[in-house]
Amino acid sequence: MTVPTYQIGDKTFRLLIKNDVLKQKAKELAERINQEYKDKNPILLPILTGSFMFFADVLPHLTIPYEINFVKVSSYGMRMTSSAAPRALMGLLLHLENRHVIVVEDIVDSGKTYQFLSNKLKEMKVQSYLYTALLVKKENVSDEIAIDWMGFDIGKAFVVGYGMDYQEKGRHLKDIYQLV
Numbered sequence: 001m002t003v004p005t006y007q008i009g010d011k012t013f014r015l016l017i018k019n020d021v022l023k024q025k026a027k028e029l030a031e032r033i034n035q036e037y038k039d040k041n042p043i044l045l046p047i048l049t050g051s052f053m054f055f056a057d058v059l060p061h062l063t064i065p066y067e068i069n070f071v072k073v074s075s076y077g078m079r080m081t082s083s084a085a086p087r088a089l090m091g092l093l094l095h096l097e098n099r100h101v102i103v104v105e106d107i108v109d110s111g112k113t114y115q116f117l118s119n120k121l122k123e124m125k126v127q128s129y130l131y132t133a134l135l136v137k138k139e140n141v142s143d144e145i146a147i148d149w150m151g152f153d154i155g156k157a158f159v160v161g162y163g164m165d166y167q168e169k170g171r172h173l174k175d176i177y178q179l180v
């Protein structure tokens with residue numbers, strides 16, 4: 001059986017994870033949040049832009065009250081296989097002190113965004129935070145990066161789709177594709 005591919009410029013990507021599997025992971029995360037945050041009114045922090053599709057699949061399964069603060073952590077310029085340093089945090093509008101916060105990431109790549117955000121949340125004296133990521137490049141990140149919930153370990157793969165891009169292309173794809 002041939003594996004479906006997707007072309008962006010001269011780069012070829014091949015199917016890695018199908019949408020029904022991704023949706024199942026989203027449901028699993030929602031179930032964990034339902035169990036652990038029942039009486040905590042957590043603040044959800046989806047990290048833009050990449051997490052929008054995953055986050056949209058988590059929400060319908062949540063049965064508890066929550067608040068939302070979309071956040072954009074921006075890196076320098078466009079990138080492909082390596083992560084630039086996070087430079088600015090836009091959109092932390094809610095008062096997070098003493099609150100239970102749940103970060104929802106599409107991917108932990110170098111771990112720089114994780115470190116940046118974790119430090120920010122500690123500085124802001126949140127009561128607790130749960131760092132969740134659909135994908136983690138475990139081969140890239142050091143042991144001190146403690147992701148509390150992970151969907152898939154993708155090694156060093158560069159991926160697009162399900163919200164994630166290569167030079168802003170490919171975000172619309174329902175499945176996740178890996179660079180060949």
Ligand code: PRP
Binds near residue numbers: 049086107110114
């Ligand atoms: C991606 C992704 C994570 C971050 C992870 O965002 O959404 O937030 O990179 O990389 P790191 O572990 O190396 O810090 P990106 O900056 O590409 O922005 P985007 O989601 O808008 O594409």
